[in-house]
Amino acid sequence: MAGKFEVYEDKAGKFRFRLKSSNGQVVAVGEDYETKSAAIEGTKAVQRAADGATIDDQTG
Template sequence: MAHKFEIFKDKVGEYRVRFQYNGEVIFATEGYKNKAGALNAIESVKKNAPAAPTEDNS
């Protein structure tokens, strides 16, 4: 698969999510105290990202 979400624990024990495309990390989230928070972050991106506008600040 070319893209995926990855849930992992950081050095301080918080859950984080990385989104990867072709093995390259596109973005990572803040830390969450529990896994449910990380899963909610994934669902939020899946639900809201298709409607996100593009802001060109160049």
């Protein structure tokens, strides 16, 4: 089973998303958005950005 994005409304009434791995562990959390549709667009932006992304190790 693949991971999934969950879109939810936080206690402040803002919309957010979190990415969960197939075992249910949260691996990423998005910023807050004013609308649910903006949060969904945020998930799509992460999917596009992650496609083919490389690791840039800046630890030295």
